[in-house]
Amino acid sequence: MTQRRALSPVGRETLHDRVYSELRRSLIHGMFDPGEMLRIQDLAETLQTSTMPVREALGRLVSEQALEALPNRSVRVPLINREKLDDLARARCLIEGELTALALPRITADDLDMLKDLTRECDAAFTDNAPDKAHRTSELNHAFHFSIYRAAGSPVLIPVVESLWLQSGPYVRAAAQIHDQLRDMSGTHHHWALIEALELGAKARAVKALTEDITRSFNLVRGRLPADDPAEEKRAYG
Missing domain, CATH: 1.20.120.530 (GntR ligand-binding domain-like)
Structure with missing residues (x-):
């Protein structure tokens, strides 16, 4: 019992962090074109995960100004200006x-x-x-x-x-x-x-x-x- 109390669930957090880290790494290394639309379903299939961690990761990256949220709820790589x-x-x-x-x-x-x-x-x-x-x-x-x-x-x-x-x-x-x-x-x-x-x-x-x-x-x-x-x-x- 004592050992179980010392442990915390890590599966969900680890998956979400891994999805975020992978998308972040790809953006840093210029793996996406300026203006490219990032579709949650497509990314989830590529990363072999559900849509939830992808949606959360995109939200974090929008808040960090790495991505842009559009009025139609789409997300894209910022255009160059x-x-x-x-x-x-x-x-x-x-x-x-x-x-x-x-x-x-x-x-x-x-x-x-x-x-x-x-x-x-x-x-x-x-x-x-x-x-x-x-x-x-x-x-x-x-x-x-x-x-x-x-x-x-x-x-x-x-x-x-x-x-x-x-x-x-x-x-x-x-x-x-x-x-x-x-x-x-x-x-x-x-x-x-x-x-x-x-x-x-x-x-x-x-x-x-x-x-x-x-x-x-x-x-x-x-x-x-x-x-x-x-x-x-x-x-x-x-």
Whole structure:
């Protein structure tokens, strides 16, 4: 009896959390197109679960501004627009730049070796034409950046950055598609510059490399947005 009192039901909570985590991960890695409608029944079938945890997860993601609720009770991935793009880019540069500065004196030789390994893996993934290329490079990019941010030792700022990455999903997807078309710069160019700055202990250079890495993706998308008509601008990637 004592043992039973010490235990709590976990099945339902675990399932709901797993559905939420899977959808959240997919959004962070840009697995959905801007403007894509997310249908509860379709997601439940894909995730092999009932509709209830999917509905709850979508509600949580709407509250986190990762998804949009429409008047007809549908849910979609947000459309790309210039105002949100600029706001996200500015916020990410500020918060992630600060985390990079905080992390710099804490980065160890082992950390640097891991960052180099992740970057080499990302280089290889960029040249691979595997069906999961976009997903793989996004995961490696995420691992690279958050390895640095966690080294900063700020439990307050990490959730802020996670929220910004969650909202950046549609822009990440669009930027990846444009980069594949242009191929004008290595996808890890700024990562190597950031690693070099961290090795040298050069804070300003590290923050500059990080900022250029973030703005590179947003600038690719911004360059494809119509300049004059706000209505057309919002439909550009819808």
